[in-house]
Amino acid sequence: MLEIKNLFVEYPDKTSVVNDFSLTVKDGESVALVGANGAGKTSLIMALVGILPSKGEVIADEITLSKNTENDIRQKIGVVFQNPDDQLFMPTIYDDIAFGPRNMGLDEETVKRRVNDSLSRLNIAHLAEKTPLKMSGGEKRMAAIATVLAMRSPIMLMDEPTAYLDPRARRSLIRTVNSFPHTRLIATHDLLFAAETCDRTVLIKNGAVLADGKSENLLYDEKLMEDCGVEAIGVYDRGVKL
Amino acid sequence: MADMRAKMSELYSLEQLSSQKSSIHALHPLSKIIATLTYIICVVSLDGYSFSQLAPFVFYPVIVIALADIPYSMIWRRALVALPFCAFAGLSNVIFVRETAFYIGSLPVSFGAISFFTIIFRTLLCVSAVLILVAVTPFAQLTAQLRRMHVPQMLISVFEMTYRYIGTLVNEAYSMSTAYKLRAGDKKGVQMKDMGSFAGQLLLRSFDRAERVYAAMKCRGYAMRDALLKPLPLKKNDYIFTAAVCLSCVLFRAVDVQQMLTDVLGRMM
Numbered sequence: 001m002l003e004i005k006n007l008f009v010e011y012p013d014k015t016s017v018v019n020d021f022s023l024t025v026k027d028g029e030s031v032a033l034v035g036a037n038g039a040g041k042t043s044l045i046m047a048l049v050g051i052l053p054s055k056g057e058v059i060a061d062e063i064t065l066s067k068n069t070e071n072d073i074r075q076k077i078g079v080v081f082q083n084p085d086d087q088l089f090m091p092t093i094y095d096d097i098a099f100g101p102r103n104m105g106l107d108e109e110t111v112k113r114r115v116n117d118s119l120s121r122l123n124i125a126h127l128a129e130k131t132p133l134k135m136s137g138g139e140k141r142m143a144a145i146a147t148v149l150a151m152r153s154p155i156m157l158m159d160e161p162t163a164y165l166d167p168r169a170r171r172s173l174i175r176t177v178n179s180f181p182h183t184r185l186i187a188t189h190d191l192l193f194a195a196e197t198c199d200r201t202v203l204i205k206n207g208a209v210l211a212d213g214k215s216e217n218l219l220y221d222e223k224l225m226e227d228c229g230v231e232a233i234g235v236y237d238r239g240v241k242l
Numbered sequence: 243m244a245d246m247r248a249k250m251s252e253l254y255s256l257e258q259l260s261s262q263k264s265s266i267h268a269l270h271p272l273s274k275i276i277a278t279l280t281y282i283i284c285v286v287s288l289d290g291y292s293f294s295q296l297a298p299f300v301f302y303p304v305i306v307i308a309l310a311d312i313p314y315s316m317i318w319r320r321a322l323v324a325l326p327f328c329a330f331a332g333l334s335n336v337i338f339v340r341e342t343a344f345y346i347g348s349l350p351v352s353f354g355a356i357s358f359f360t361i362i363f364r365t366l367l368c369v370s371a372v373l374i375l376v377a378v379t380p381f382a383q384l385t386a387q388l389r390r391m392h393v394p395q396m397l398i399s400v401f402e403m404t405y406r407y408i409g410t411l412v413n414e415a416y417s418m419s420t421a422y423k424l425r426a427g428d429k430k431g432v433q434m435k436d437m438g439s440f441a442g443q444l445l446l447r448s449f450d451r452a453e454r455v456y457a458a459m460k461c462r463g464y465a466m467r468d469a470l471l472k473p474l475p476l477k478k479n480d481y482i483f484t485a486a487v488c489l490s491c492v493l494f495r496a497v498d499v500q501q502m503l504t505d506v507l508g509r510m511m
Contacts (some may be wrong), residue, residue, distance in 0.1 A: 051457045071463060086454040089409065102382055103463030129258070133409070151462060161433045227271045 002029050002048075002077070002155050007042070007056035009047045009207070018207040027154075030177075030184040032194035032201040036229030041187035042082065042209070045157045049077050060155055063073035069204060075104065078182075082159040084140035088132035093143045094123075094133070100151040118149040122176060138169030145176070153226035156182040162190045175183040191219050191233045197221055203228045215233075256320065259312055260379040265479070266378045271387035273480035277487035279377045282368050290335075291343075291353060293360045294501070296367065298494040301371045302487065310378045311499040315449035317377065321369045325362065332361035381405070407452050414448045 002025040009018035018039045025031050035041050047054035058065035060076040081087045087154040090096040097118055101111040119125040122142045132140055144234065148156060161177070162170050169192065177184070177197045188194050194201055194215060201218045203210040205228050211218055218224060225232035260267070266274075285299055307314055339354030363398050376384070381402075418440065422432055432440050456464075493499075 046457065049461055051460060074463060079458075081454065083457055085410075085413065086451065087458045089455050089459070091255070095258075095261075099459075100462035131255075132411075147462065211469070227304055 001025065001059075001061065003057070003059040004044075004048065004117070006056040007044070007047060007053045007054055007058065009043050009052055016207060018047060020208055021056070021204075023209065023212070024062055024084075025155075025183055026114070028181060029200065030186065030198045032198035033185055033187040033204055034189060034191065034194055034201055034219070034228065034230060035187075035204035035210075036189065039229065041204060042159050043207070044204070045079060045159050045185075045187055048157060049074050049079055070102045074153075075151065076153055077155045077197065078151050078153035080145055080148050080156065080158040080161060082163055085132070085142035085145055087144040088140060090132075091240060092129050092131060093119075093135075093146070094128045096143065097146050097150045100147060104151075104208055114150045114152070115146075118125055118146040121149060122146050136169075137164040138166065138172070141165060141169065141173065143177070145203060146241065154183060156180065156184050158184065158186045158188075160190075161186060162188065162193050189230050191225075191230065195219050195233060255375050256316060256373065257381055259310075259316070260380045262311065262378075264310045264378075266483075268479070269378075270474055270476050271379050271383045272391070272476065273484040274375055274379055275384075275387060275391070276484050280488045280491050281371050284491040285364055285367050285371075287495065288360075288364070290357045290360055292498075293356050293363065295494070295498050296360065296363050298499050299367050299491070302491070303367065303374060306374050306378070310374070312374070312377050317373050318369050320373050321366050324365050324369045328361050328365035329358075332358035335361070341492040378466055403452070403456070407448070407455075410451045411444075411448045412453055414451060415444055417489055417493050418444055419448070 003239070004021060004023045007018055007021040008016070010016050019040075021040075021044060023031075033044070037076055043052055046155050046201050048053040048058050048060075048065070050065055050073065051068075051184075054065075058073070060073050063069050063072050063076060065073050073158060088096050090099055094115055097115045098111045101114045115128075116125070119128055124139065124142045124146060125142060127135065130139075133144065135143065141161065145161075147163060158177070161173060165173060170190075173192060174196050177186070184198070186194065186198060198215050200213070201215040202212045203224065210228055211224055222232040280301070281302055285296065288295055304315065307317060335354040335357040336352070337354065339353050339357060341354075342350040343353045343356055344351055385398050385402055388401075389395065419432065420435070422440065
């Protein structure tokens with residue numbers, strides 16, 4: 001379970017990016033965090049794992065975020081970054097996926113098992129020895145997700161997971177994400193993706209919750225979505241199965 | 243710039259070798275670091291004209307590369323990158339130290355030339371030793387061992403970040419130069435007048451990128467590694483390897499083996 005209570009995030013120049021944000025995501029629940037560019041989605045995600053300093057309370061699987069528990073909470077919450085290039089920095093995909101488990105102090109046999117398990121779960125075993133420099137956007141995205149899967153964190157945060165993906169890779173990502181048992185918070189402004197992967201949607205505007213409800217209700221509410229700064233799923237898209 | 247990306251991929255390919263399995267790969271990182279340091283100290287401490295005394299030091303890279311099953315070309319090709327720098331450093335000796343040391347047939351060989359070749363040979367040996375260390379020791383084990391040896395944390399972090407940062411820097415430079423080229427008409431490369439803003443932007447962008455990469459590293463437990471990485475125990479093979487390399491290096495440093503062999507052969511003849 002992920003609980004966020006009255007969270008505030010400020011940049012060093014005192015610009016407020018997250019304002020009194022509260023949210024509870026139940027175990028196994030998949031929640032879309034929808035908002036326009038600059039609404040505070042990425043800042044919120046970074047604050048939840050202690051990368052950005054914040055005020056308020058973040059509790060992940062009964063661990064409360066503090067300076068002393070940052071490392072523990074990062075084992076509970078895995079983050080898939082918006083740009084997979086930021087997440088892939090090792091010479092090979094194998095090493096990249098092994099980076100987290102190795103940092104957890106696991107023995108090499110367990111690391112290998114976890115890496116292979118993550119690779120096969122995402123059907124990218126053939127990428128193991130490849131360098132990220134020579135991979136497509138879709139491959140990099142899958143590899144970035146594999147790096148988080150190998151951490152075996154029960155909670156997964158995804159920041160704009162469909163960025164840089166072509167329609168086919170996007171479709172494959174939807175299938176993959178739907179197969180995860182994780183508690184998920186997915187920041188996106190790809191509403192169709194949100195509709196296909198999350199039952200619940202939270203709209204964020206100026207760093208605060210604007211609305212919270214069922215995806216099928218919120219994502220089609222043109223007035224609300226316009227207020228949020230994004231375009232509602234149009235009549236044309238209504239055929240998409242929720 | 244595309245060539246630079248290929249070079250980056252080549253640089254990382256050396257690190258990929260570190261996951262191979264061989265008797266050298268299996269050694270404790272501490273014994274490999276001590277052996278490499280002793281080797282480098284012995285090679286560097288020889289005087290500038292001891293060209294012949296360097297010859298036995300070739301054994302170390304040759305034997306270790308063979309045992310570790312690393313392609314020789316991978317090490318030598320990379321070691322050659324240092325060649326222009328050391329050649330430039332040794333060039334002044336050729337020009338200024340012209341006193342004749344000996345003759346090859348009727349061709350005089352100056353002390354300057356001996357010093358020049360000694361500098362080149364020495365540099366290639368030392369660079370090879372470091373490259374071999376990287377090729378036979380996983381990067382994480384190497385830095386963890388340096389931490390255990392109480393090398394300042396700041397120095398190791400800079401080392402780690404620089405190593406990872408080179409890739410992001412090259413990627414940023416590649417994207418920027420591509421964008422520049424597409425709008426630069428028939429101009430080749432970045433023009434001098436644009437160089438200032440190009441370099442400045444590159445620096446800012448790569449700082450920003452490095453921040454994000456560092457955040458991704460922290461999200462996957464980079465900060466907790468120190469506390470969790472357990473030191474491996476030293477085994478009999480580690481002691482044997484370290485002792486063999488260190489004693490041989492000290493012997494080759496203290497005794498001119500080649501001169502000794504020449505003397506012995508001379509007496510026998």
